[in-house]
Amino acid sequence: MGKKVAGTAYVKVDGMQLTITGGMEAPLMDEKRETVYPGFYKAEKVTPYLKMTAIHDPDLPIKKLTEGTDMTVTGEFANGKVYVLSGGYVVDEPVSKGDDGTIEFQFDGSKGVWQ
16 A cells, blocks of 8 residues: 655644645754764754745735744645644745745744654
8 A cells, every 4th residue: 555755735824824835844853963983972953944935825924924933833744744833933035936936935943843
C-alpha cells in the first residue's frame, strides 16, 4: 500500500488560511549539533520557523502579516504532520513577484512544535 508523503500542504496564520504553492519548510529539531570529537558534541539553539511561498491573492492581509509580532502559524504537511509555530513574526524581506504572483514568507517564532 502506498503512503502519501508529498503534495498539497496548508498554512494558517491566526486561523486565516493562506494559499501556498507546494513547498513548505520547518525544522525537525530545536538545536543544531556539531561533533567536536567522536562521541562528543556541542549544541546551539535553532530559531523555530516556518517557510513557504504564498499566492499574492488580492485579499491577502499584507499589513497584518508583515506587522504581526505574536501570531500562531500552523503548517499542515501532505503526510498529515502538523507544525505549530507560536509567537510568530515575518523575517527577512518578503517581496511580491509579479511574474508568478507569489510572495515567499518566513515566519520565525518563540516555539515550534511538531504534532
